Amino acid sequence: MRVMVDQDLCGTSGQCVLTLPGTFRQREPDGVAEVCVATVPHALHAAVRLAASQCPVAAIRVIESDAGDGEPASADTAPSPAEAERHAAKDQHNLG
Amino acid sequence: MDVQETTAACRDAFAELASPACIHDPYPFMRWLREHDPVHRAASGLFLLSRHADIYWALKATGDAFRGPAPGELARYFSRAATSPSLNLLASTLAMKDPPTHTRLRRLISRDFTMGQIDNLRPSIARIVAARLDGITPALERGEPVDLHREFALALPMLVFAELFGMPQDDMFELAAGIGAILEGLGPHASDPQLAAADVASARVRAYFGDLIQRKRTDPRRDIVSMLVGAHDDDADTLSDAELISMLWGMLLGGFVTTAASIDHAVLAMLAYPEQRHWLQGDAVGVKAFVEEVLRCDAPVMFSSIPRIAQRDIELGGVVIPKNADVRVLIASGNRDPDAFADPDRFDPARFYGTSPGMSTDGKIMLSFGHGIHFCLGAQLARVQLAESLPRIQARFPTLAFAGQPTRDPSAFLRTFRALPVRLHAQGS
Numbered sequence: 001m002r003v004m005v006d007q008d009l010c011g012t013s014g015q016c017v018l019t020l021p022g023t024f025r026q027r028e029p030d031g032v033a034e035v036c037v038a039t040v041p042h043a044l045h046a047a048v049r050l051a052a053s054q055c056p057v058a059a060i061r062v063i064e065s066d067a068g069d070g071e072p073a074s075a076d077t078a079p080s081p082a083e084a085e086r087h088a089a090k091d092q093h094n095l096g
Numbered sequence: 097m098d099v100q101e102t103t104a105a106c107r108d109a110f111a112e113l114a115s116p117a118c119i120h121d122p123y124p125f126m127r128w129l130r131e132h133d134p135v136h137r138a139a140s141g142l143f144l145l146s147r148h149a150d151i152y153w154a155l156k157a158t159g160d161a162f163r164g165p166a167p168g169e170l171a172r173y174f175s176r177a178a179t180s181p182s183l184n185l186l187a188s189t190l191a192m193k194d195p196p197t198h199t200r201l202r203r204l205i206s207r208d209f210t211m212g213q214i215d216n217l218r219p220s221i222a223r224i225v226a227a228r229l230d231g232i233t234p235a236l237e238r239g240e241p242v243d244l245h246r247e248f249a250l251a252l253p254m255l256v257f258a259e260l261f262g263m264p265q266d267d268m269f270e271l272a273a274g275i276g277a278i279l280e281g282l283g284p285h286a287s288d289p290q291l292a293a294a295d296v297a298s299a300r301v302r303a304y305f306g307d308l309i310q311r312k313r314t315d316p317r318r319d320i321v322s323m324l325v326g327a328h329d330d331d332a333d334t335l336s337d338a339e340l341i342s343m344l345w346g347m348l349l350g351g352f353v354t355t356a357a358s359i360d361h362a363v364l365a366m367l368a369y370p371e372q373r374h375w376l377q378g379d380a381v382g383v384k385a386f387v388e389e390v391l392r393c394d395a396p397v398m399f400s401s402i403p404r405i406a407q408r409d410i411e412l413g414g415v416v417i418p419k420n421a422d423v424r425v426l427i428a429s430g431n432r433d434p435d436a437f438a439d440p441d442r443f444d445p446a447r448f449y450g451t452s453p454g455m456s457t458d459g460k461i462m463l464s465f466g467h468g469i470h471f472c473l474g475a476q477l478a479r480v481q482l483a484e485s486l487p488r489i490q491a492r493f494p495t496l497a498f499a500g501q502p503t504r505d506p507s508a509f510l511r512t513f514r515a516l517p518v519r520l521h522a523q524g525s
Contacts, residue, residue, distance in 0.1 A: 008199075012206035013471040019452035021211075031206030047452075054455050056471035058156065 114508035188342035241499035253352030262319030357396035
């Protein structure tokens, strides 16, 4: 499973961040939500669907993939190179 | 209760909500509405939705099937729009804007209301809570009654706002005194004197914020006003001074009368259902469940204060809401709808135990913060204030009891208090 936030739609309520702080975060400086995982582990599938249904502006899209669910190495769920780079940069930033 | 059971039809639910019976307890009437007239058309032409599913739908459809009044059409919905400073300010608030303007303005302000930012405020909120409780402890320990509404519930959000806005506390207390009048004056059936009183208070708030903006421009600090002034000065297209003042005025209106009422209702729940106090003595998950149930049981804003204008004819429950109709949602009723929350009049924090904030274990949304694009900006700020307050009140004053009848504001629209007298039981816990 993958999950995306439509950042044009996001209403910055932060509900998803409250629900699943490890999966969503609010970007600086405008509070728009973003996803901080490439794929959603099995254990969180139900929670992510709930977060999507609870989003006040329905900005969260859940992409249920047929195979390779929860397998970070799986080709069809891997983030694009640009996305991976962006997350790597953020992770570094978070560590620093 | 009998009155509503025997009423065959209701001419104007807004007038009924203003009746003394409803001020005392509006929920029997709300049940009647849900069961008999869930898409109510008042004599004035306003619609009022009272079922959870309909309210939820209308809130989600805001920005699309419903929009705020177009700027040129304000007078159609507010006859005194041209001359009233309050209505003028209201017209420029976020709540009255639609995308894309709404999105742009909301994002400017969101940066100070992210979950991270609100979490950063936790220590200072905890400090204010502790100081206010310290302040009332001697009187309570002497066996004297204390007005918990004035001394704590209302003072806490005011002090939090003073810090957020970078304002002296005394200035905040002074401004805040006029907020109730403004809110009443903006009600859909406000009288001329009510609107006039609102306008006097609004003019004062506007003048104060005008000065404050100038002060923050020359001497910026780490507060919301300085930040917004900075956003404006970086890009003059982004936020005009008038918009900025409206935004601050809107935050003041939305921010603390509501928070105060929820603290009042939480204390009321602690006193009315002592068997439920254990939720406040354990972990944060239990506290959260208690807080959400307080918010569900008594929505401080009972119905939506801003017009949602139907963009086309909309059929709902067999009733046609015509294009251009002003539709309001009775949030307090949706929260008590048995189709969403089983046994809805029972105070039961277990509904929200271990769920994400605002969602019940059955996956239903608690409506007090709204939903959709106008979802309350300050929701998390209010939740943190409640979560930091209630366990401390419970721990400090386990023998807290009523010292008289709580007094409600006589409002059809806000479920708020004037006084909540409490004292400590003489016999120890």
